[in-house]
Amino acid sequence: MSVELEDIHEECGLFGVWGHHDAAHLTYFGLHALQHRGQEGAGIVANDHGSLAGHRGLGLLTDVFRDETEMRRLKGDGAIGHVRYATSGSKNVENIQPFLFRFHDGDYALCHNGNLTNCTSLKRGLEAEGAIFHSNSDTEVLMHLIRRSDKPTLMARLKEVLPRVHGGFAYLLMTNDALIGISDPNGFRPLELGRLPGGAYVLASETCALDVVGAQFVQDIGPGQIVTVDDNGYSIETYVPDPQLSICSMEFIYFARPDSNIYGINVHSARKRMGARLACEAPVEADMVIAVPNSSLSATCGYAETSGLPNEMGLIKNQYVARTFIQPTQELREQGVRMKLSAVRGVVEGKRVVVVDDSIVRGTTSRRIVRLLREAGAKEIHMRISSPPLRYPCFYGIDISNTKELIAAKMSVSEICDYIGADSLAFLSLDGLVESIGMHEDAPYGGLCVAYFNGDYPTALDDYEEPFLGSLPRSERERLRREWRCSDYRHDAGVGK
Helix, strand or coil, rough: CCHHHHCCCCCEEEEEECCCCCCCHHEEEEEEECHHHHCCCEEEEEEEECEEEEEECCCCCHHHHCCHHHHHHCCCCEEEEEECCCCCCCCCHHCCCCEEECCCEEEEEEEEEEEEECHHHHHHHHHHHCCCCCCCCCCCHHHHHHHHCCCHHHHHHHHHHHHHHHEEEEEEECCCEEEEEEECCCCCCCCCEEECCCCEEEEEHHHHHHHHHHHEEEEEEECEEEEEEEEEEEEEEECCCCCCCCCEEEHHHHHHHCCCCCCCEHHHHHHHHHHHHHHHHHCCCCCCEEEEECCCCCHHHHHHHHHHEEECCEEEECCCHHHHHHCCCCHHHHHHHHHEEEEEEHCCCCCCEEECCCCCCCHHHHHHHHHHHHHCCCCCEEEECCCCCCCCCCCCCCCCCCCCHHHCCCCCCHHHHHCCCCCEEEEECHHHHHHHHHHCCCCCCHHHEEHHHHHCCCCCHHHHHHHHHCCCCCHHHHHHHHHHHHCCCHHHHCCCC
């Protein structure tokens, strides 16, 4: 979809296994299913009877583990792995996870999906106490906090320090004798537990990875939960008194694979319902519906079925252009769209076309898509977006750092339509999005985080709050401050106070 061409990315992918004789190879296969969540680096740490060893590197999983000798070195019946997109920290090997820590009382391996909103404050405090950081990723913070706790057990230490770590996160932590998964108090990032036929347990960012390795789904790891897997099975504890589910709605819109399920909701089905609702909310007379491949395919099916229009293949995606080719300049972004997408003249020439995409970020890609279709002879082009306008940045693990990157923060829908050159433009409503996903009717926004669309952040923004507010027009700044004061914005089960 256009998001990936505009350099807006999800966070990372996690996979871990405990109790399998070839845990590292199984982790490799699980990470391969999660490669869409990060292409900048990958790593695996294996546990061989309490001895931890790892390998990590820059690039795709297949690049990092190109040599089979690396995999043969990772022996043992426990392993964790990570595929990375850099939401925090620079793009160098020191930031590739899992991180491996060696202490006098045992080894630890740690990897993380998400972003901490109070990372800067925590790092400054820890450095003032003598902590030394080997990377500039925010993942190391948790280990420093754990090692400074004087509680007698690791679980007690985790329960003490986790409320100090704010933001969106899912952690996998492997010790000499256990695999531990942790979800933040709002469950922003998904984490799934599965079981293999032989009795081994698996933790993964998405259920599609469970399917790939043949694991049966056991349960979602809910907000504020810690799951411990060891030789005796698994156990789950909650480390906050009042967790409140606010899972990232972009998981359903774009990030997760269509064959994954999140809290019992199939991603493809949710996207199809978004497209169907969009057809009801924004109908238009046209000859066909076409998708911007690939993540808009499901929504396009829903739009076509509901509108009664034929679903045609009017845009083709080149599967062999690396994401890393696209550089953050407008000229190269536009050239990158031409390399990745081609219009099918024989399908769209002389036709009134509805183009379904899942989001508009900067507008660069949408503008270029409209131009491609015009050049291919399309008579009319009606853009339909299966999510609301992205107006606010995300601070929980999606790489949208400020409102300057978001065209909908600066322009009205009609102005965006003029900018991209379409004959019409419409977005799915926020109510339509929430109802299409259909999570929890009794929870705020259905148990979803929709802050990117309405600025209603479920937690305090900590280190980001003043810089974010300072970047907004005064009227918008004051509106958000009023809303935050009148809501339970800072409640977050004790986090963010």
